Amino acid sequence: MKLNDEGIKLPQKAKTVEKKELEIPDYFLDALKTSPKALEAFDKFSLSQKKEYVFWISEAKRVETRNERMKTAISWIEEGKKRNWKYEK
Numbered sequence: 001m002k003l004n005d006e007g008i009k010l011p012q013k014a015k016t017v018e019k020k021e022l023e024i025p026d027y028f029l030d031a032l033k034t035s036p037k038a039l040e041a042f043d044k045f046s047l048s049q050k051k052e053y054v055f056w057i058s059e060a061k062r063v064e065t066r067n068e069r070m071k072t073a074i075s076w077i078e079e080g081k082k083r084n085w086k087y088e089k
Helices: 002-006 026-033 036-044 047-058 063-078
Strands: none
Touching: 026 036, 026 047, 026 063, 036 063, 047 063
């Protein structure tokens, strides 16, 4: 309380801004590279949009499910659609 009464302030801590890196699995990158249009559109997505696709594909437990999701994702990305495009207004 004494510091507040005297008007003494502590120096502010320096803010650190770290560049966020998204680790994209190799199998997803390989699938994206099969379609140049999808790769270009995916590169233009924001970090959160990319994260949604990567999480959706990588959370699949079975390889068959993951492959189906990648096919679907590639077709949606080619059209420039975000992961949850159906729910946008």
